[in-house]
Amino acid sequence: MDKSKIPHVVVSRLPIYLRALEHAQQEGLTCISSQELSERLGVSAAQIRKDLSMFGEYGKQGRGYPVAALADALRRHLQVDKVWDVVLVGVGDLGHALARYKGFTHRGFRIAMAFDRDPEKIGTQAGDLIVEDIRTLARRVQEAGIKIGMIATPAAAAQEVANMLVFAGVKAILNYAPIHLTVPDDVRVEYLDPVIPLQRMTYYL
Amino acid sequence: MDKSKIPHVVVSRLPIYLRALEHAQQEGLTCISSQELSERLGVSAAQIRKDLSMFGEYGKQGRGYPVAALADALRRHLQVDKVWDVVLVGVGDLGHALARYKGFTHRGFRIAMAFDRDPEKIGTQAGDLIVEDIRTLARRVQEAGIKIGMIATPAAAAQEVANMLVFAGVKAILNYAPIHLTVPDDVRVEYLDPVIPLQRMTYYL
DNA sequence: GCGTTGTTGTGCAAATTGGCACAAACAAGA
């Protein structure tokens, strides 16, 4: 089970599997086949079996996969069996929505701090947080040992914010700004510009 | 240039190229090499050249690609050389943020209508729109001929909303709800659950 | 006990995707 040997495409599907398993569990299922999962996910059953087999033999022939145990295993592999503190930068409309979103905590994440540059916003409330001055970001994030950041600023500020986060020790960035970020190799970035998926679809319309 | 022959991985990179070109254009560049684009994007130069060559020969040896002309061409291929009307369903925090987001229009999209189920919200303002009753969705969307929908409801309502959108003639859905949607083959769905990319990154932390 | 049905894990082949490297094309300066 050498971590470095598991291809990223496989890892990138695990959260999808986990989400489906959690839904199945809420519906009261205790056992689920790759076939059933396939229909709920749009991933082929063979694909699912092959992916899961890279992490161990969780399935039982004739019955399928035990929902709770498999979900636990995936959470362990994804390291979301604990709750990660996250730092949010940029508290506009989107930042507020993120700060108030209830869906993070029970899936492994908690927004622990929020920063902005605008003096009008600093000191105001966002969710249950007080917006802090971005000039204090480095110290605060470093002291708290936070490893994950979310950027919800305009594009023009995003790269500069990314640099601050990297400097403060952040190793994973979720970027909502519509711009590519340049970061060191040991820092991961995922992008959530909503226009990108829209344009991917209009090609086919 | 048979459309059906171009693999989806290639199409899925076009919006990224377009975004980078638009930034380059704002900086005043008139010509850009695949090498330069590569550095701005994190996609290999050979990849970029091969992708672009599937749509025609836009580059000039010795100089690179003409920024404005290539951007125009990509917009044509992605069909974002016009502005698409989009219907938004679910006007909570996220829905509001989307309705007020200024980044859509100049990249090919305009939220033309917003719907919610909650009587408290119906009739209120969201961005420059008035929130409408979801029971009128089918008729309104059909009449306006809208082909693109955005779902920003809780997960529990998302599949039902998707069914309504499909019934109303929508062919592309951007889904913010953390759940897989089942739709007919001729309808495309893209997903933007923020927890998925976060979990993809924690695997490597 | 035994056949029947259902499901996994995996070896192997097919298909897709990415990268290298180079000829051809162009620009610019002498």
Next chain:
DNA sequence: TCTTGTTTGTGCCAATTTGCACAACAACGC
């Protein structure tokens, strides 16, 4: 005009990714 320096488009190969198909195994009814 000739030479030098760039950069594209693409043929070819390597690597990755997916899909098929089946042996091995488990449960269940009779």
